[in-house]
Each structure stands twice: as C-alpha cells, then as structure tokens.
Amino acid sequence: MLNVQQKREFVDGSKAALPLIVGAIPFAILFGTLAPTSGLSALATIMMSVLVFAGSAQFIVLALIAAQAPIEMILLTTFVVNLRHLLYATALVEHVKHLPLHWRAILAFGLTDESFANMSQRYMQQDKSNAHYFYLGSICCFYCTWVSFTILGVTLGSLIPDMSNWGLEFAMSVTFIGMVVPYMNSKAMISAIIAAGISSLTFAHLPNKLGLIISALIGVAVGLTVTKFKNKQLSYE
Amino acid sequence: MNEAVLIIGMTVITFTIRFVMFAFAGKMTFPNWLALALKFVPPAVLTAIIVPSVVMPQGYTDLSIDNSYLIAAIFAVTVAIYSKSLLKTIGLGMMLFLILRYLAM
Numbered sequence: 001m002l003n004v005q006q007k008r009e010f011v012d013g014s015k016a017a018l019p020l021i022v023g024a025i026p027f028a029i030l031f032g033t034l035a036p037t038s039g040l041s042a043l044a045t046i047m048m049s050v051l052v053f054a055g056s057a058q059f060i061v062l063a064l065i066a067a068q069a070p071i072e073m074i075l076l077t078t079f080v081v082n083l084r085h086l087l088y089a090t091a092l093v094e095h096v097k098h099l100p101l102h103w104r105a106i107l108a109f110g111l112t113d114e115s116f117a118n119m120s121q122r123y124m125q126q127d128k129s130n131a132h133y134f135y136l137g138s139i140c141c142f143y144c145t146w147v148s149f150t151i152l153g154v155t156l157g158s159l160i161p162d163m164s165n166w167g168l169e170f171a172m173s174v175t176f177i178g179m180v181v182p183y184m185n186s187k188a189m190i191s192a193i194i195a196a197g198i199s200s201l202t203f204a205h206l207p208n209k210l211g212l213i214i215s216a217l218i219g220v221a222v223g224l225t226v227t228k229f230k231n232k233q234l235s236y237e
Numbered sequence: 238m239n240e241a242v243l244i245i246g247m248t249v250i251t252f253t254i255r256f257v258m259f260a261f262a263g264k265m266t267f268p269n270w271l272a273l274a275l276k277f278v279p280p281a282v283l284t285a286i287i288v289p290s291v292v293m294p295q296g297y298t299d300l301s302i303d304n305s306y307l308i309a310a311i312f313a314v315t316v317a318i319y320s321k322s323l324l325k326t327i328g329l330g331m332m333l334f335l336i337l338r339y340l341a342m
Contacts (some may be wrong), residue, residue, distance in 0.1 A: 026327075044240040051244060051248040057247070057251065060282065063290070074247075075247065078250050079254070081279065082250065082254050085251075086267070086275065088255075089255060089258035089259055090267070092259075096262075097259075097262035108255040108256035108260075109255065170306060174313045178322075178323040178330075181318055181326070182317075184318075192277045192281050195281075196280075196281040196282075196285045199285065200284065201298070204293060219277060219281030219284065219285065224277070
C-alpha cells in the first residue's frame with residue numbers, strides 16, 4: 001500500500017494536471033465527435049484514446065483517414081508526429097532511471113505534452129524521492145479524463161445525425177491553426193512553417209498523401225538551415 | 238482499412254518512442270541536431286495538413302473569396318495571433334465558417 005507521503009504526491013500530481021485537463025476536455029469531446037465522421041468506427045475511436053493516448057497524433061490520423069491515406073502512410077505520420085516525445089523522455093530519464101522497469105513502462109505510456117509539462121515543474125523541486133507518484137497521479141487523472149470524454153464525444157456524435165454535413169472537417173483545420181500559431185515565435189520556426197505550407201501545395205497531388213511527409217521534411221530542413229545560419233552570424237559578431 | 242492493424246500499429250509506434258529512452262535508462266543519447274530538428278516537426282506536419290485542406294478544399298486550388306475554408310482559416314490565424322487562445326480560435330473560426338457556408342447556400 002501507499003504510505004502517507006506517496007499518497008500526497010499522487011494527489012498533488014492529479015491536482016497539477018487539472019488546469020491542463022480543463023484545456024484538453026473540449027479536444028477529447030471533439031475527437032470523439034469527429035472520428036466517426038472521418039470514417040473510423042466508434043469502437044476504434046475509443047480504443048485509440050485508450051491505447052495510443054496521444055492527442056495531436058490522434059487528430060492528424062483522423063485527417064489522413066478522411067483523405068483515405070493508406071495505412072503505411074498513417075503509421076509513418078504517427079511515428080514522425082510522436083518523435084517529439086523522444087525529447088521529453090531524454091529530459092526526464094535522469095529522474096526515472098532508478099525505478100524498476102514496470103514503473104518506467106507505465107510512466108513512458110503516459111508521457112504526453114501535458115504530463116511532461118507537469119513533471120518538468122515537479123522535478124525542479126528539491127525532494128524527488130517520491131516524485132514518481134506525482135507523475136503517476138498526473139497521468140492517471142489525465143488519462144481517465146481523455147478516455148471518458150472521448151466516449152462522451154462518440155455518444156454525442158451518434159445522437160446527432162448528419163453531423164458529417166456540418167463542415168466539421170473544418171473544425172480540425174481550425175484546431176490545427178490554433179496549435180501552430182503559438183510556435184511562430186522565431187525566424188527559423190516561421191520559415192519552417194512557410195516552407196512546409198508552400199511545399200504542401202506543390203506536392204498535394206502526389207499519391208498516398210506522400211506530399212505530407214515530404215513537405216514536413218522540407219519544413220524541418222528549412223528550419224534547421226535558418227537556425228544554423230543565425231548561429232553563424234552570431235558567432236561572427 | 239483494417240482498424241485493428243491501425244490501432245495496434247499506432248499503439249506500438251507511440252509506446253516505443255516514449256519508452257526507448259526510459260528502457261535504456263540514460264545509456265542512450267542522440268545528437269543535438271536531431272533534438273533541434275524534432276522541435277520543427279509538429280508545426281511543419283500540422284501546416285502541411287492545414288494548407289491544402291483550406292486552399293484546395295475541392296481538390297483544386299481555389300483562392301477566390303467564395304472559398305469559405307480559406308477565408309475562415311485566414312480569420313482564425315488572425316484570431317490566434319491576437320487572442321493567443323486556442324479555444325477562441327476554434328470557436329470564432331468555426332463560427333465564421335458556418336456563417337459563410339450558410340450565406341453561400
């Protein structure tokens with residue numbers, strides 16, 4: 001059983017997740033509502049939240065399913081989009097490497113943008129002996145919310161008929177716009193975004209949604225080049 | 238589309254990415270340029286999805302004022318820049334889109 005301190009860490013972790021959860025609830029509902037109109041069954045929609053548990057990847061996959069992309073392309077895109085979690089794991093590994101493997105596996109499963117935000121704050125404090133319970137609390141709270149509100153969204157979607165005629169696919173575009181704009185805070189990032197946008201139009205007619213991956217890679221390459229160039233200029237000064 | 242294969246594939250891929258560093262417990266590192274490159278991935282992928290879906294909603298490039306997708310998207314970008322709120326961006330962007338669609342009917 002948990003001792004007092006472990007319990008407190010668990011509760012504190014759940015509380016720390018609350019503000020992020022409030023922000024995520026509309027997306028869980030939106031995901032549950034949109035998924036069936038993109039062509040995914042209700043069961044698969046719920047299972048995706050239960051097993052994959054990766055918000056932005058889940059939305060991107062919906063867009064690809066709606067565009068009838070082949071499964072290989074969908075999996076490749078999942079890989080590329082979720083690669084950023086490697087960064088999070090690299091930042092956190094120092095604090096979890098002493099834990100037994102099953103603990104590390106559970107914490108890895110729940111490593112999302114939100115739990116990373118919670119944990120990078122928690123690990124700044126002095127006493128870290130039971131911080132993994134804080135991590136677990138944050139994950140549990142977030143996971144239960146994500147899954148239950150996905151189910152709510154699926155239910156709402158099935159109650160309201162003809163939702164596919166409402167132009168809900170635009171809800172996805174506008175969600176992505178809201179996610180991209182906050183990134184536009186440096187020359188490198190803006191160049192990457194513009195390059196990806198132009199390339200996506202240029203390669204729009206390639207088969208199998210191949211244009212998506214190519215445009216993303218071009219965007220990343222442009223972003224890296226601009227960063228390198230800026231660093232060089234700085235070192236000359 | 239085989240949904241079971243899709244879900245299992247996504248689960249394995251996502252979990253592997255999240256677990257690999259924890260599994261090796263710090264005995265593995267990756268180069269700096271890769272870490273830098275990863276930061277550009279989410280906005281680049283999202284942009285590459287958004288732009289064609291609003292510029293060519295019908296499958297061909299449509300830069301006219303009748304393209305409600307494009308007009309509402311430009312409006313949403315403006316809202317996002319000034320409000321810095323994801324929910325306002327979605328709410329107002331979606332509202333303008335539905336109004337334009339209604340007017341076009």
